Amino acid sequence: MSTKEERERIELLQGTLDLLILRTLLLGPAHGHAIAKAIEFKSDDVLQVEQGSLYPALHRLIKRRWISVEEGTSENNRRAKFYKLTPKGRRQLTLETRKWDKLAGAIARILRPAGQEDES
């Protein structure tokens, strides 16, 4: 919050995190901890999400009505909140994914001549 630069970085992260959460929930409802685990696991632990930052993101998605919440019990019979993709969220995911692909493609095209394609 203190400098502009820092703020921009956080916003970029937020947007990305939102996308990852939506993608994870496409496979079915999940609780917070499971979402964090899934993101870490799927990305081969490359994306080390500070787990706490998941919660502002979840609340933001709920507020935008891209996901909804259900009370439920988890595998080991513990009470848990299950987050679920809404139809609106599904549409948003398609949109965001397309945007992301475009962005990633564009960046890749710029980076490739420098021989950096292996990095990602």
Place this chain on the structure above:
Amino acid sequence: MRQRKRMLNELDEDIHEHIARETQDNIERGMTPDEARYAAMRKFGNVTMVKEETREVWNFVWLEQLLADIRFGLRMLRKNPGFTAVAALTLALGIGANTAVFSVVYAVLLRPLPYKAPSGLIVLHETTPRVGDVSVSYQNFFDWRAASHTFVQMAAVQSVGFNLAGITQPETITGDAVSPNFLSMMGIRPFLGRDFDASEEKAGTAPVLLLSYSLWQSHLGGDPNVVGKTITLDGRSFTIVGVLPPNYRSLDMTDVMLPIGVWATNNADAIKERGDRGDMVVIGRLGPGVALGQARAEMKGIAARLAEEYPASNDQFSVTLQPIRQAFVGDMKTAILVLFGAVLFVLLIACANVANLFLVRGASRTKEIALRIAFGASRGRIIRQMLTESFILACSGGVVGVALALGGIRGLAQLISADMLSGTAVNLNGAVLLFVGGVVVLAAFIFGLAPALHSTKPDVQSELKEGGRTSSGGVAQNRLRGALAVAEISLALILLIGAGLMMKSLYRLLQVDPGFRPARVLTMEMDLRAQQYSQDPAVLNFWQQLIDRVSALPGVQSAAVGSAIPLTNSHGRSDITIEGMALPTPGNYPHPDFHVVSPEYISTLGIPLLRGRTFTDQDNEKAPLAGMINAMVAHRFFPNEDPIGKRFMFGHPSSDPPKWYTIVGVVSDTRLYGLANPARLEVYLSFRQNPRNSMALVVKSGADPASLTSAVREVVQSIDKDQPVFAISTMEELVRNSVATRRMTLVLLGLFSGLALVLGAIGIYGVISYSVAQRTHEIGIRMALGAPRSGVFRLVVGEGLKLAGVGIAIGIAAAFGLARLMSSLLFGISATDFETFAGVAVLLALVALLACYVPARRAMRVDPTVALRYE
């Protein structure tokens, strides 16, 4: 927003659950429970921050925070009542001064004029290089109106005066005779009755008039059936056709308004004579999309054509155009803007002082702030909280400031005469309060932001977390505080230089010899009614009786009448021809002011007689025409000869037999148009040889002249009970009024710069004494190592003087540029007057020295053992 509430209520539980799961996972991976829990928490991150951020996702969280901040701020301010009082009072002074001055700025420069689309209204005058702006010839007005395409409408406004008798005591009222389209052009509808009709422009129209709202109220009791009734002015009966609206505002006092045809009926000369420039201005409305420059170019072209066509009356005459707002503001504009700039400076100084206080307190609050950051409060959050505190302080300063301004406005009203305001009132209104609101917010940011940013700076935090006071953590802070003190000093210096320049100007101005002795002279004007005094003997008889009876009053040294008292607005000017001079073009004839006077006039006003004699009772209707000239006429037209016995006549040579005036005396020049304006050519005529209905009485008394007023009034009433007198004043008052704008500027600038000086001194004092307190330890070491007390004294004073020196240098550089803006207010000195600059710099250096003296003495008394024991 039930969802919001539920989500937030369960957030703690959710987080708790999350960490529990992670811990469980970690245990399953083989960690000990303690390790597992610790790893889970580390992976989760800062719980407080997460909660805060999540909360912020939802709406109007900021409102809750704001309320909490306000509560916290109030608590902090209550905890430090001394700090709060000093800071709020400092701000109140700054804000109060700004409020008071802005109320004048608003009244004079901003308050909308009560006309339709006032920005398209232009005031036109004729102008000639010999005199400057003069009234418009009615004949020229007709030609302007016919020829102009840039103006869609034009109206002539002729000032008129009447004697009103028979309702209360006799009095003189003023009014305007206007073209019939005037009111509709201005977008004004009569409050009662009708507007004028186009047919009422022609001479011979029935005598009708509109009353001003205030005259209707004061003299006719607001009679709702007043339309159709008659009123007697100058012995003539006028039918009242309506009443002007209460908010009607004109360039001069308007008691009545009549169609110009009524005026034309009785002023046939003005209609026929193109050279007759009475007391007329023209107001025009520009066509849509026409720029002032376009209109000016067109009008100058028209005036040039007229000058060629009618050289006898128009040679050398052109035209000036000014927006109507400018005509209302007059010479007040520069003064007001200078004062407005000055109070803004005072406010900035006040803000700098409060910022300094905040910094000092910020230093003692670093622990609290460090603790809150450690608990996960973000820097932005803390800055917001500190700004809220500043804002509360600024608001309370604003409230007290407005209360101060109420008194200030009353004081200002006494400094600013009513005619300087031309019909507007200075008061506290919505616009002014809006401005105060803006100032409060601005001030809160100005004095709050720097300290807030500073005390939450990460490096300051890390250093101060150590809790030590020996660290050099104060370096950045001291630099900031030093910069604030430097800014205060330079601002104060600029104000002091402004005040110094004004003071010297006013002094120079009052040193100007006005050419007359204003002490103990009373003056009042009279306008004899045309019907009762239509014959010269009656007029002369009235004036002679008046002079004789007033002279006989106890306490009166001498009494006289004259047609053009210095420093008033009644002046007469005419071309003259001097016998034997080479004849110039019509526009280049000598154009002196003329005075019609009684014999004692020169001695009553104390105008020195330089050569020859003054008029006597023998210069009467039977004697040859006599005249006096002033020194300027003598120098210009009789440079190497004795003017006594030479002759001049009014007007240009023509086929009529010339009426020569023989010069019998030469008197000193007088400053007819104010002390700052140069003297002009003047000639004097004997009142018995030029009877006039409109004259001023001047009375020299042995004591306070104002005490004679009622006795003189009684004399007038005893000669003619219906004769009103007006414009009663002492000559000293007229002199004072002529410098009123400058005096007001000086008084206020002096006040503001004094305030700035005190605040600036407090600022330096604060910085130096804080620095001494901080360096007690260092000073102790120095003294323990054998530094002499005088060395310590010099060290501290040197620090203060360094700040003062930088401030003075910056201030002088800035004042060098800024003082030019007020050069139109100065008189007899340049805007970069060396004496003033040097004097003010020395004064400020001395004040700075004084402000350092106390803390320096304190530093000298530092006891090394006590200072060192702190560690």
